[in-house]
Amino acid sequence: MxxxxxxxxxxxxxxxxxxxxxxxxxxxxxxxxxxxxxxxxxxxxxxxxxxxxxxxxxxxxxxxxxxxxxxxxxxxxxxxxxxxxxxxxxxxxxxxxxxxxxxxxxxxxxxxxxxxxxxxxxxxxxxxxxxxxxxxxxxxxxxxxxxxxxxxxxxxxxxxxxxxxxxxxxxxxxxxxxxxxCPQIFKDDFKEGAVLGTVQFQNTFVENTFSTNESYYDFGAYDIKIIATPKNKSVPAEAAPGFFEILRKKSFVFRDKNINLEEFEKANYTTKNKKSKTERTFEWNKSDHDFVPVVQLKNRINSFYPDGTPxxxxxxxxxxxxxxxxxxxxxxxxxxxxxxx
Known part of the structure; x- marks a missing residue:
């Protein structure tokens, strides 16, 4: 789907x-x-x-x-x-x-x-x-x-x-x-008049067992998401990379080991535009050390197949x-x- x-x-x-x-x-x-x-x-x-x-x-x-x-x-x-x-x-x-x-x-x-x-x-x-x-x-x-x-x-x-x-x-x-x-037209469209929403980091961890009252459960892999939301609701979208720089050195403890958020597998930030009532997502590209806009096709094309494929x-x-x-x-x-x- x-x-x-x-x-x-x-x-x-x-x-x-x-x-x-x-x-x-x-x-x-x-x-x-x-x-x-x-x-x-x-x-x-x-x-x-x-x-x-x-x-x-x-x-x-x-x-x-x-x-x-x-x-x-x-x-x-x-x-x-x-x-x-x-x-x-x-x-x-x-x-x-x-x-x-x-x-x-x-x-x-x-x-x-x-x-x-x-x-x-x-x-x-x-x-x-x-x-x-x-x-x-x-x-x-x-x-x-x-x-x-x-x-x-x-x-x-x-x-x-x-x-x-x-x-x-x-x-x-x-x-x-x-x-x-990413074409400049999408970058401009996403940021014009927009404010920063959230910055999110996500990583998959593996935990073999979890015990409660002598009962053991095998959870296997699971995702941990850490979301940071500015209290100031008028931070411009252009400030997102600077906010990311502050957060990336923060750490999460797993099995007594500190893992910096920049080591997480995925990172993104969202922007919100009150005038157009839209929300956009920029994903962190590790190889290029840059945020890349996610160009969603909804509202860009009109026709989709029954399963949601464009x-x-x-x-x-x-x-x-x-x-x-x-x-x-x-x-x-x-x-x-x-x-x-």
């Missing part, structure tokens, strides 16, 4: 092993995929597209640590007509793929028959539908992608990020380097529009200036 569908954005950069060389995606296709200098840009990009789709069935499409994978399933795929396609003139690959967790042992019960079920084997993958848009410019060394997720649990963002950076590794290239990104046709048009109108000018200022001239 898609409880709160959102968009996430990332940039990534090719990493040639010879650091003195500047390599573009065209160079990668020629160096690693058998492209030729005599080929047209259209031919080269289609070669890249074919490689991309083929890799969805390869080793990089699966992450054994996360126990998740991405793939393109044909059988029983009701969105197969929306599978990834290429827009070679725009250097874009976009469409709907499948993904989800595997390695779970259990049963799949049929809601219309209480006496019927099927085994869920550890080799089975529970697949959902996800939309992505990837920008792979032949004349540049930096790419971009955006991907939708349905909730924190129903998400393939991490495995897809690993997939897209690993497939651009080869004989002459190291794994591509990813970085979080309508992929409308979502595709929304992503194409913001890419051409907002994103390309930020990630490719050289291209944007050229068009103005």
């Amino acid at each position: 898609a409880t709160n569908p959102k968009l996430e954005f990332y940039c990534f950069e090719l990493a040639p092993k010879n650091e003195d060389e500047e390599k573009t995606f065209k160079d990668f296709i020629i160096d690693e995929l058998g492209g030729r200098r005599s080929h047209s840009d259209h031919q080269l990009f289609i070669r890249c597209y074919d490689y991309f789709v083929k890799q969805l069935s390869g080793e990089h499409a699966k992450d054994d640590k996360l126990k998740k994978r991405v793939k393109l399933e044909k059988k029983n795929n009701k969105h197969y007509s929306k599978r990834p396609s290429a827009s070679a003139e725009n250097y874009i690959i976009s469409g709907v793929i499948n993904g989800g967790p595997y390695g779970r042992d259990g049963l799949i019960s049929k809601s219309d028959d209480d006496n019927d079920n099927d085994p869920l084997k550890e080799t089975n993958t529970i697949l959902s539908y996800f939309y992505f848009l990837a920008y792979l410019p032949l004349d540049y060394d930096k790419g971009f992608f955006m991907i939708h997720s349905n909730s924190n649990d129903d998400s393939i963002t991490r495995v897809f990020k690993g997939f897209i950076t690993k497939i651009f590794k080869g004989k002459y290239y190291n794994t591509a380097r990813p970085s979080s990104y 309508d992929f046709v409308e979502l595709h048009q929304f992503c194409i529009d913001i890419f051409h109108n907002e994103i390309i000018g930020e990630i490719r200022p050289d291209s944007y200036v050229a068009k103005l001239i």
Whole structure:
């Protein structure tokens, strides 16, 4: 069930092993995929597209640590007509793929028959539908992608990020380097006239047993959330990072060990806007040491499927529009200036 569908954005950069060389995606296709200098840009990009789709069935499409994978399933795929396609003139690959967790042992019960079920084997993958848009410019060394997720649990963002950076590794290239990104329009929209709501830290702990009156309970893993709310209700949203800096060195004691809040797995802060009556969330990105706005799709697109997943046709048009109108000018200022001239 898609409880709160959102968009996430990332940039990534090719990493040639010879650091003195500047390599573009065209160079990668020629160096690693058998492209030729005599080929047209259209031919080269289609070669890249074919490689991309083929890799969805390869080793990089699966992450054994996360126990998740991405793939393109044909059988029983009701969105197969929306599978990834290429827009070679725009250097874009976009469409709907499948993904989800595997390695779970259990049963799949049929809601219309209480006496019927099927085994869920550890080799089975529970697949959902996800939309992505990837920008792979032949004349540049930096790419971009955006991907939708349905909730924190129903998400393939991490495995897809690993997939897209690993497939651009080869004989002459190291794994591509990813970085979080958010279009300025969303940052401005979230902060304009907004005040700080809360700062929250969350971490998962494992406790083997808990005893009460000689009774023992196995709780396994559980989440601890620590929420800080300013008494001053008019603190501007821009002050959130400073408040975070104050809190991150505070500690939580677990098994006689002090754990700083900055070591918690997740952190975020919320902002509230009284005029627009909206609440926004910024998530802490540990690798980039920055807060990234969560771009929720509610009120940005109008149509959703019965399970809450966004309508992929409308979502595709929304992503194409913001890419051409907002994103390309930020990630490719050289291209944007050229068009103005």
